[in-house]
Structures are given as structure tokens and as C-alpha cells.
Amino acid sequence: MATLLSLKRRIRAAQNVSKTTKAMQMIAASKLKKAQDATLASRPYVEKVSLLVTDIATRIEQKDFHPYMKTNSLTGKSLIIALSPDKGLCGGLITNILREFFAVSDANKDASYVVVGKKLEGQVTKLQNEVLASFHFGTTLPAFGVVFPLIKLIDEYYLSEKVDTVKVLYTDFTSIFSQTPKIVTLLPVTLPDTSGTGEKGDQNNFSLFEPNVSGLLPDLLKHYLEMTLFQYFLESYVSEQASRMIAMQNATTNAKDIITELQLEYNKTRQSKITSELLDITGSKRAEGAQN
Amino acid sequence: MQLDIVTPEKIVYSEEIDELTVPTPQGEISILPEHIALVTRVSEGELTVIVKGKTYYLAVTGGFLQVQKDKITLLADYAIRSDDINTQKVLEARKRAEETLTKKREGMSERDFAVAESEMRRAILELKVSSKRRKHSNIPGQ
Structure with missing residues (x-):
């Protein structure tokens, strides 16, 4: 008796779970579409901007270098900007981010941190490091405005030479099924290694700058910084949605499997109960007939 | 020469062209094949592209222009073809x-x-x- 009731309860619980996960899956799927479009559309632009920046860096002389390009190793410290989602339930994504995050923090013992996203907020306090700021990632497509406070912080620490490098931990979106947390160096602008590439002819090319390098470079680098940082936000966001969609899809499938199994067990139990009741009835009838 | 106009939203233009005229803070400049390598700002205004004698117009709201040998890259904040x-x-x-x-x-x-x-x-x-x-x-x- 009790088993029938408890089975029914378990079926209902599994059904509710599958409804919730299905809804989450659908929300993530609709967000994913928009995010994927935005991320993939701006990728070529960001790539070209960084190409342009590195190209200019190889063509100008050391004296024209912008502070963003200098390789001054004064303090040996780094500023690490780590991006993570606000919400969980997105499969192995957060575990992967955390693994990468702790690997990075092991390698940079006296780094300062800026964290974005509630999931890292709690973890970063475990480290005995300086946390400059903590932002929320948000659950909608990041707006371009998110980069400005970050850039202000970067400028404050990088330009006053409190840190040597600025690194970003984000999640690279390779496909819906695969997202990898990555650590990249945002500043100083990394110069391409031209020593072994044999592109000397290209390097000697004279390049004209209008109005001049010092007039152009600050604007360009600022723009580069904003665009690259924003692209990292987009990549992280689209990774989160993709990961959540897949996780929720799996959860829904699992819940459905469990429902099928429970339903089968429920039916069997019910059948065996009926059979045993019938046996009781026929048994008692026979006993009655034998007595008469 | 190849012209690529790229904005954060999409690749607006990617074709072989014969001449390009862009507005810059110092005035309009025209780029013909074999132009010297150049990097400049682009100001808001109208772009003129000439392909095989035909003239096309685009609106652009500022950005950066890079000219390399036979390859022009325009990184625009926003750009649209006049046809669109x-x-x-x-x-x-x-x-x-x-x-x-x-x-x-x-x-x-x-x-x-x-x-x-x-x-x-x-x-x-x-x-x-x-x-x-x-x-x-x-x-x-x-």
C-alpha cells in the first residue's frame, strides 16, 4: 500500500523537476541565440582591432610607445580580472572556471583581483589577496557600459604602475558543446614575436600616421581595450547560456528516464497488488465452497 | 585592392575596389591602389567607393582606417551601405x-x-x- 503511494509521490516529484529544468533549458536556449549572434558578429571586429594594434606596435619606435605598451617590470604584480556567471546550474562550467582560477592564483601569489560574477565572489575571499572590486555579471546580455568601471580600475592600477600586467580570466566559447576557461594578458599589449618569422620586409615598411602616432595611439588603444574586454564579457555570457542549456537538457532527459522507470515499477506494483487481491478472493471462495 | 569594412555588429563590406574616399579629421582622403601604408582616424561622414567605374556610397560614424599594401581595413563604429x-x-x-x-x-x-x-x-x-x-x-x- 505505502509503496504505491510513495511511488506516486516520487513520480510527481520527478515530473516537477523535469518541468523546471525544461523551462530553464528553454530560457537558456532563447538567450543563447541572441548572445551567440552578438558574440560571433563582433568577433571579426575585435580580431581586426587587435591586429591593427599589434601591427602598429611593430611599426613605431620605442619612444612613441604608449604606456599601455611598455613592458615595465617594476613590481612583478598582476591585476587579475576574473569573469564568472552569477547563477549556477550550468554544468561543469563553474567547476572549470574555479579550477583555472585557482591555478592562476597559485601562479600569481601577490596578485590583486577584480571579480565579476557572484560565483567567484565567494571563492576569491578564500585567497589572502587584495580584492579591488566585485561586480555582478547579470543574467542578461552584457551592455557595453559594463567595461567602463573596469577600465577605470585598470587605468588607476596599471598607469600608476602598481601592477605590471593585467590579466583576464574568461570563458572562451568554441561551440555550444565546448567552452574553455582561458587566461589572457590584456595589458601590456603583447607584441608579436617577429624575431623568427622572417617578416623583415614587412617590418621595414614605412607607415604613415595621420595626424601622428601620439595623436592616434591613445584613442586606438582605449578603443582596443574597451572592445577586447567587452568581447570577453560576451564570450563568457554566451558560454554560460550554452553550458546551462546543455546541462538542463541533460537534466530533463534524466528526469524523464527516472519517470519512465518509476512508472514501470508503479504499474508492476499495482498489478501485483491486484493479483494478490484476486488470489485472496478466489482463495476464500474456494475455502467457502469446500466447507459447503 | 581589397576593402574590408568591419563594425562590431557585422562585416559591412568586403570586396575588391578601385578607389576609396574617406572623411578624416584632416579632411577627405582618397586611396588608390599602391597607396603607402597608412593608419588614420575616420570621422563621421560619407564614404565613397568606386568599383569598375561605378560609385557606391556608405555612411560611417567614425573609426579607424588602416591601409596596407593592396589591403584596406576600416574599423568603423557603425557603417551602412546607402542601398541598405x-x-x-x-x-x-x-x-x-x-x-x-x-x-x-x-x-x-x-x-x-x-x-x-x-x-x-x-x-x-x-x-x-x-x-x-x-x-x-x-x-x-x-
């Missing part, structure tokens, strides 16, 4: 921006004002570029 400009929509956008600018002047944040203003400027520019295209296409034989 939807005059109706632009007029609506201008009206909207106009309303925002005149009506809600007080109690509006500086940022909102700047956004409306730039929308207005963009609308005016797009109208200018698209009216140019119509004038040209009215010439018989084209």
Missing part, C-alpha cells in the same frame, strides 16, 4: 531623437542626451547619403 538605408525607418528614428531632444531636455541624464544627439546625427547622415544615391540612380542610363 531604410529611409522610412531613418525618418522615424530622427523624429524620435528630435522629440527626445526637445521635450525631455530637463530631468534627462547627460548620457541619454548624448545618445539621442548621436542618433540624430546618424539619422541626418544616413538621409544625406541615401538621398545622394537616389539622385545618382535617377540619371538615365544608370
Whole structure:
């Protein structure tokens, strides 16, 4: 008796779970579409901007270098900007981010941190490091405005030479099924290694700058910084949605499997109960007939 | 030479061209094949592209231009081909921006004002570029 009731309860619980996960899956799927479009559309632009920046860096002389390009190793410290989602339930994504995050923090013992996203907020306090700021990632497509406070912080620490490098931990979106947390160096602008590439002819090319390098470079680098940082936000966001969609899809499938199994067990139990009741009835009838 | 116009939203233009004229803060410059390597800012205005004797127009709202040997890359904040400009929509956008600018002047944040203003400027520019295209296409034989 009790088993029938408890089975029914378990079926209902599994059904509710599958409804919730299905809804989450659908929300993530609709967000994913928009995010994927935005991320993939701006990728070529960001790539070209960084190409342009590195190209200019190889063509100008050391004296024209912008502070963003200098390789001054004064303090040996780094500023690490780590991006993570606000919400969980997105499969192995957060575990992967955390693994990468702790690997990075092991390698940079006296780094300062800026964290974005509630999931890292709690973890970063475990480290005995300086946390400059903590932002929320948000659950909608990041707006371009998110980069400005970050850039202000970067400028404050990088330009006053409190840190040597600025690194970003984000999640690279390779496909819906695969997202990898990555650590990249945002500043100083990394110069391409031209020593072994044999592109000397290209390097000697004279390049004209209008109005001049010092007039152009600050604007360009600022723009580069904003665009690259924003692209990292987009990549992280689209990774989160993709990961959540897949996780929720799996959860829904699992819940459905469990429902099928429970339903089968429920039916069997019910059948065996009926059979045993019938046996009781026929048994008692026979006993009655034998007595008469 | 190859011209690529890339914006954060999409690749607007990617074709072989014969001549390109862009507005820069120092004035308009034209780029012909074998141009010296050049990097410059692009200011808001109208782009003229000549392909096999035919002239095409684009509206651009600023960005950076890089000329390499036979390869031009224009990184624009926003760019649109004159053919793609939807005059109706632009007029609506201008009206909207106009309303925002005149009506809600007080109690509006500086940022909102700047956004409306730039929308207005963009609308005016797009109208200018698209009216140019119509004038040209009215010439018989084209």
C-alpha cells in the first residue's frame, strides 16, 4: 500500500523537476541565440582591432610607445580580472572556471583581483589577496557600459604602475558543446614575436600616421581595450547560456528516464497488488465452497 | 585592392575596389591602389567607393582606417551601405531623437542626451547619403 503511494509521490516529484529544468533549458536556449549572434558578429571586429594594434606596435619606435605598451617590470604584480556567471546550474562550467582560477592564483601569489560574477565572489575571499572590486555579471546580455568601471580600475592600477600586467580570466566559447576557461594578458599589449618569422620586409615598411602616432595611439588603444574586454564579457555570457542549456537538457532527459522507470515499477506494483487481491478472493471462495 | 569594412555588429563590406574616399579629421582622403601604408582616424561622414567605374556610397560614424599594401581595413563604429538605408525607418528614428531632444531636455541624464544627439546625427547622415544615391540612380542610363 505505502509503496504505491510513495511511488506516486516520487513520480510527481520527478515530473516537477523535469518541468523546471525544461523551462530553464528553454530560457537558456532563447538567450543563447541572441548572445551567440552578438558574440560571433563582433568577433571579426575585435580580431581586426587587435591586429591593427599589434601591427602598429611593430611599426613605431620605442619612444612613441604608449604606456599601455611598455613592458615595465617594476613590481612583478598582476591585476587579475576574473569573469564568472552569477547563477549556477550550468554544468561543469563553474567547476572549470574555479579550477583555472585557482591555478592562476597559485601562479600569481601577490596578485590583486577584480571579480565579476557572484560565483567567484565567494571563492576569491578564500585567497589572502587584495580584492579591488566585485561586480555582478547579470543574467542578461552584457551592455557595453559594463567595461567602463573596469577600465577605470585598470587605468588607476596599471598607469600608476602598481601592477605590471593585467590579466583576464574568461570563458572562451568554441561551440555550444565546448567552452574553455582561458587566461589572457590584456595589458601590456603583447607584441608579436617577429624575431623568427622572417617578416623583415614587412617590418621595414614605412607607415604613415595621420595626424601622428601620439595623436592616434591613445584613442586606438582605449578603443582596443574597451572592445577586447567587452568581447570577453560576451564570450563568457554566451558560454554560460550554452553550458546551462546543455546541462538542463541533460537534466530533463534524466528526469524523464527516472519517470519512465518509476512508472514501470508503479504499474508492476499495482498489478501485483491486484493479483494478490484476486488470489485472496478466489482463495476464500474456494475455502467457502469446500466447507459447503 | 581589397576593402574590408568591419563594425562590431557585422562585416559591412568586403570586396575588391578601385578607389576609396574617406572623411578624416584632416579632411577627405582618397586611396588608390599602391597607396603607402597608412593608419588614420575616420570621422563621421560619407564614404565613397568606386568599383569598375561605378560609385557606391556608405555612411560611417567614425573609426579607424588602416591601409596596407593592396589591403584596406576600416574599423568603423557603425557603417551602412546607402542601398541598405531604410529611409522610412531613418525618418522615424530622427523624429524620435528630435522629440527626445526637445521635450525631455530637463530631468534627462547627460548620457541619454548624448545618445539621442548621436542618433540624430546618424539619422541626418544616413538621409544625406541615401538621398545622394537616389539622385545618382535617377540619371538615365544608370
